[in-house]
Amino acid sequence: MKKISWQTLGMLGALALVWIAFAIFTDGVFLTPRNLALLSRQMAVTAMATTGVVLVIVSGQIDLSVGSVAGLCGAAAAMGCTRLGLGVAPAILLAVLLGAAVGLSQGVMVARFGVPPFIVTLGGMLIFQGILLGMTKGVSIVPPDGFLRIGQEFLSKPATWGIGIVGCAFSLWRARRKDGRWLWVAAAAGSIGISILFNAYQGLPLPVLLMLLLATAFWILAEHTAFGRQLYAIGGNRDAAFYAGVPIARRLIAVFTIMGCVSALAGIVLTARVGAASSDAGKMLELDAIAAAVIGGTSLLGGRGRVWGAILGATVMASLDNGMSLLNTEAYWQPIIKGAILVAAVTADLRWRIRK
Amino acid sequence: MKFTRTNRRSPSLSKNNILLRAEGLIKQFPGVLALAGVDLTVLSGEVHALCGENGAGKSTLLKILAGCHPHGSYGGELTRDGKSLAMNSPADADAAGIALVAQELALVAELSIFENIFLGRELSRFGLLRKPEMRKRCAEALRRVGLDENPDTVVGALSVGRQQLVEIAKALDKNARILILDEPTAALTAADADRLNALVRSLSEQGVGCLYVSHRMDEVFAVSDRITVLRDGKSVGSGPISNWTKASVVAAMVGRELEADAAVAPPRVKNTSAPSLELENWSMVHPSLPNRYALEEINFALHPGEILGVAGLMGSGRTALLTSLFGAGRSKLSGRLRLRGNDWRAPFADPRAAMREGLALVSEDRKGQGLVLSASLNENIALATLDKYQRRGLLDWNALRRNAAAIAQSLQVRAAHLDVAAGSLSGGNQQKIVLAKWLETKPTILLLDEPTRGIDVGAKAEIHALIRKFAEAGMSVLVASSDLPELLGLSHRIMVMAGGRQRVILDREHFSQEAVMHAATAT
Numbered sequence: 102m103k104k105i106s107w108q109t110l111g112m113l114g115a116l117a118l119v120w121i122a123f124a125i126f127t128d129g130v131f132l133t134p135r136n137l138a139l140l141s142r143q144m145a146v147t148a149m150a151t152t153g154v155v156l157v158i159v160s161g162q163i164d165l166s167v168g169s170v171a172g173l174c175g176a177a178a179a180m181g182c183t184r185l186g187l188g189v190a191p192a193i194l195l196a197v198l199l200g201a202a203v204g205l206s207q208g209v210m211v212a213r214f215g216v217p218p219f220i221v222t223l224g225g226m227l228i229f230q231g232i233l234l235g236m237t238k239g240v241s242i243v244p245p246d247g248f249l250r251i252g253q254e255f256l257s258k259p260a261t262w263g264i265g266i267v268g269c270a271f272s273l274w275r276a277r278r279k280d281g282r283w284l285w286v287a288a289a290a291g292s293i294g295i296s297i298l299f300n301a302y303q304g305l306p307l308p309v310l311l312m313l314l315l316a317t318a319f320w321i322l323a324e325h326t327a328f329g330r331q332l333y334a335i336g337g338n339r340d341a342a343f344y345a346g347v348p349i350a351r352r353l354i355a356v357f358t359i360m361g362c363v364s365a366l367a368g369i370v371l372t373a374r375v376g377a378a379s380s381d382a383g384k385m386l387e388l389d390a391i392a393a394a395v396i397g398g399t400s401l402l403g404g405r406g407r408v409w410g411a412i413l414g415a416t417v418m419a420s421l422d423n424g425m426s427l428l429n430t431e432a433y434w435q436p437i438i439k440g441a442i443l444v445a446a447v448t449a450d451l452r453w454r455i456r457k
Numbered sequence: 458m459k460f461t462r463t464n465r466r467s468p469s470l471s472k473n474n475i476l477l478r479a480e481g482l483i484k485q486f487p488g489v490l491a492l493a494g495v496d497l498t499v500l501s502g503e504v505h506a507l508c509g510e511n512g513a514g515k516s517t518l519l520k521i522l523a524g525c526h527p528h529g530s531y532g533g534e535l536t537r538d539g540k541s542l543a544m545n546s547p548a549d550a551d552a553a554g555i556a557l558v559a560q561e562l563a564l565v566a567e568l569s570i571f572e573n574i575f576l577g578r579e580l581s582r583f584g585l586l587r588k589p590e591m592r593k594r595c596a597e598a599l600r601r602v603g604l605d606e607n608p609d610t611v612v613g614a615l616s617v618g619r620q621q622l623v624e625i626a627k628a629l630d631k632n633a634r635i636l637i638l639d640e641p642t643a644a645l646t647a648a649d650a651d652r653l654n655a656l657v658r659s660l661s662e663q664g665v666g667c668l669y670v671s672h673r674m675d676e677v678f679a680v681s682d683r684i685t686v687l688r689d690g691k692s693v694g695s696g697p698i699s700n701w702t703k704a705s706v707v708a709a710m711v712g713r714e715l716e717a718d719a720a721v722a723p724p725r726v727k728n729t730s731a732p733s734l735e736l737e738n739w740s741m742v743h744p745s746l747p748n749r750y751a752l753e754e755i756n757f758a759l760h761p762g763e764i765l766g767v768a769g770l771m772g773s774g775r776t777a778l779l780t781s782l783f784g785a786g787r788s789k790l791s792g793r794l795r796l797r798g799n800d801w802r803a804p805f806a807d808p809r810a811a812m813r814e815g816l817a818l819v820s821e822d823r824k825g826q827g828l829v830l831s832a833s834l835n836e837n838i839a840l841a842t843l844d845k846y847q848r849r850g851l852l853d854w855n856a857l858r859r860n861a862a863a864i865a866q867s868l869q870v871r872a873a874h875l876d877v878a879a880g881s882l883s884g885g886n887q888q889k890i891v892l893a894k895w896l897e898t899k900p901t902i903l904l905l906d907e908p909t910r911g912i913d914v915g916a917k918a919e920i921h922a923l924i925r926k927f928a929e930a931g932m933s934v935l936v937a938s939s940d941l942p943e944l945l946g947l948s949h950r951i952m953v954m955a956g957g958r959q960r961v962i963l964d965r966e967h968f969s970q971e972a973v974m975h976a977a978t979a980t
Binding site for chain 1: 830854876
C-alpha cells in the first residue's frame with residue numbers, strides 16, 4: 102500500500118556518499134569499528150535531544166532552551182551526587198524532574214498565556230544559562246565514578262548481541278506486513294550489522310543504547326499513540342485539530358514537559374561522557390538538534406517529521422564532524438560545512454516536493 | 458434609514474458622459490464560469506448600484522475593473538472615456554482613475570492616516586520623505602470626505618466607519634474618477650452608514666462615477682441613480698432607478714429555475730419525540746465590533762430527522778450561528794440550549810464538549826478548519842475519534858484503517874488509497890473525508906456550513922443524497938448555505954437570517970426564492 106519513501110532513500114544515499122567519501126580520504130580509518138563506535142558515542146547526546154525536538158517541531162512549536170536545560174540538569178544531577186550526597190539513581194531522578202518542571206512552566210507560558218514559543222524558550226535559554234553559571238560559579242563539577250559510567254561504559258559483547266537480536270526479531274516481525282516491508286528488512290539486517298560492528302570494538306556504548314531506547318520510545322509515541330497523531334494534526338492544521346476536539350493547550354504543555362525531560366536526559370549523558378559538568382555545557386545543543394531534525398525531514402512549519410529520520414540527520418551531522426576531524430581540517434570549516442549542508446538539504450527537499 | 462435622496466436630476470445616458478464601459482465580459486476560472494457576459498456602463502456624476510446574489514459574479518467583475526485580473530485573462534472589452542482600456546495591475550487602474558474600496562479594507566493598522574494614503578506612492582525629494590507636503594494633501598482629502606482626524610493618527614485607532622472614509626480619501630487624493638464601493642456599509646453602524654451614503658451622493662455631484670455594491674435594498678433605492686443586476690455571471694437588467702421596484706430587483710436577482718436534483722422533496726419528519734436541539738435567546742457579541750451583535754436573540758427547535766436550512770447573505774450570521782453552537786464561537790455568548798428535552802444548559806465551552814453531546818460541525822472552510830492537508834486520509838477520517846482506537850495506550854492502526862476504508866467506501870470517496878495526503882484530493886472528495894470524520898463520531902445533530910461550496914455538480918448531488926439519508930436515519934441536520942436552490946430542495950424549513958437576527962422561519966409550503974431574498978435583504 103504505502104509507497105517507498107524517496108525521502109528516506111535519499112537520506113540513506115546521502116549518508117552512504119558521505120561515508121564513502123570520508124573512507125576514501127582517510128584511507129579507511131573512518132570506517133574502522135573503533136571510529137564508528139566513537140562517532141556513535143559522540144552523536145548520542147544530540148540524537149537524544151533531537152527525538153524530543155522532532156515532537157516539538159511537528160506540533161508547530163520551537164524550543165531554543167534545549168541546550169541550556171541540558172546543561173542545567175546535567176549539573177544538577179552531578180551536584181546532587183557531590184553536594185547533596187545522593188546516590189546516582191536519585192540524582193538522575195532529581196535532574197529529570199527538574200527538566201520536567203522547567204518544560205512544564207515553558208509549556209504553560211506557551212499554551213495558556215499565548216506567548217510565542219520562540220520568545221518563551223529564548224528567554225528560558227538565557228535564564229537557565231544564568232542559573233547554571235550561578236550554580237557552578239564557573240567551576241567544573243566532577244561527579245562520582247558510578248555516574249560517569251553512564252557516559253563511558255560499554256555493554257558486554259553478549260549483551261550487545263542480545264540487543265541486536267531483539268532488534269532483528271522485532272524488525273522481521275514487522276516485516277511480515279506488506280507496507281514498508283523493505284525498510285523493516287533493512288532494519289533487521291542493520292541490527293545484526295550494528296552488533297557485529299560494535300562487538301568488533303568494545304561492545305555497544307551505553308549512551309548509544311540509551312539513544313536507541315529513547316528513539317524507539319519516541320517513535321512509538323509519535324506513530325502509535327493518539328497523543329502523537331494529535332500532535333501532527335495540531336502542527337498540520339491547528340484549527341482543524343481544535344474543531345475535531347483535540348485539547349490543544351494540554352497537548353502542547355505535555356510536549357514541552359516531555360522536551361524538558363529529554364533535555365535533562367541528554368544533559369546527564371553529556372555530563373557523564375565529558376566527565377564533568379561545566380557552566381557552558383550544552384551550548385548550541387538545541388541548534389544541532391534542530392538542524393538534525395530538519396535534515397532528517399522535519400518541516401519547521403509543523404505537521405511533518407519522523408523520529409528515525411531525525412536520528413539519521415544527527416548521524417549525518419556527526420559524520421561530518423568526525424570525518425573532518427580525522428582529516429585534520431581546520432576547526433572553522435566544520436560549522437561552515439554543516440551550515441551549508443543544512444540549507445542544501447532543505448532546499449533539495451523543497452525543490453523535490455514542488456516538482457512532485 | 459434616516460438618509461434620504463435630495464431632489465436633483467440624475468445624469469442620463471449620452472455619449473459624452475460615459476466614464477467606463479464594460480462589454481461582454483467573460484471570466485473563466487478552473488471549473489467555474491464566473492462571468493458569462495456582463496455589460497456595464499458607469500456615467501459621470503451617477504451612483505450606480507450593482508446587485509446580485511452571492512456567487513452572481515460581483516466580486517469577479519469588481520476585480521477586473523480594479524485591474525486585479527490582468528487584461529487577456531478575461532474576455533470582452535473595457536473602454537474608458539471612449540478609449541480601449543487594457544489594465545495589467547491595480548497600478549494601471551490607479552492610472553486610469555479607477556479606485557476600489559474593498560470590503561476588507563486594505564489599510565495598515567500600524568501606520569498613520571497619511572502614511573496609509575500615500576502608501577506605495579510616497580512623496581519624496583532626494584530620497585527623503587516630504588512629510589509636511591503629504592500631511593497637507595492628506596488633510597485636504599480628509600476634509601473632502603468630512604473626516605475630522607489628524608493625519609498622524611494611527612489607522613488602527615479609528616472605527617471601521619472612519620477607516621472606510623480614509624480609504625475613500627485615499628481614492629480622492631489619487632484623483633479617482635470612478636469610485637467602486639464593495640458593500641461599504643456592511644460593517645457600519647446606521648449613523649456611520651448614513652454619513653457614508655451622504656458622502657457618496659456629494660461625490661457623485663462633483664462628477665465622480667460611483668459603482669455601489671450593496672445587499673440592502675432600502676439603501677440601494679436611497680442612494681443610486683441606476684441599477685444593474687447580475688445573475689449567474691450575466692447582467693440581466695440595467696436601467697434608471699425609476700424603472701425598478703424592490704420587488705423587481707429581487708426577482709431579477711433570483712429569477713432562475715430550480716435544479717432538478719434539488720427539487721426532490723425531503724421525507725416527512727415525525728414530530729412525536731422531543732426536539733433534539735432547542736435554542737433560547739441565543740446571542741453573540743460581534744468579535745471585532747464590541748458594541749454590535751453578530752447574533753441576536755435566535756430561537757428555534759430542531760427535531761430528529763429534520764433538515765433546517767439557514768439562509769442569509771454574506772455576513773448575516775449563518776456561520777457565527779453554527780460555530781457558536783459547536784462551542785467554537787469567537788466571542789461572548791449568551792442564551793441557553795436544550796438537548797433532547799433535557800435541562801436547559803449554557804452554551805458549550807469548546808468543541809470537545811459539543812462533540813460529547815453528539816454534535817458535529819462540517820465547517821465552511823474545508824482547508825482551513827476541516828482537514829489536515831499534510832496528513833493521510835486515514836488520519837483525517839480518524840482525527841476526531843483517535844481515542845477509540847487506543848489499545849493499552851497504543852494506536853490500533855489496523856482497526857483504524859479498516860474503519861476508515863469502510864466509511865470511505867460508503868461515502869464513495871474516490872482516492873487511489875487512504876494513505877495519500879488529504880491535500881491531493883478534489884474538493885468533492887475532500888468534503889466527503891470531512892463528512893466521514895464527523896460521521897465517525899456518531900453525531901445526532903449535524904451542523905453543515907456550505908456543504909457543497911466549490912464542489913462540482915456530480916459530487917454535489919451525492920452529498921445532497923447523503924444529507925437526506927442522514928436525516929432519514931433520524932439525525933437532525935442544520936444546513937447553512939448561500940446556495941438558495943440547494944436549501945429550497947433539501948430543507949424541511951428554512952430560517953432566514955439578516956444582520957445577525959432571524960428574520961423568519963419558512964415552512965415548505967411557503968418556500969420560494971423571492972420569499973427568502975425579501976427576508977434576507979430587509980433592513
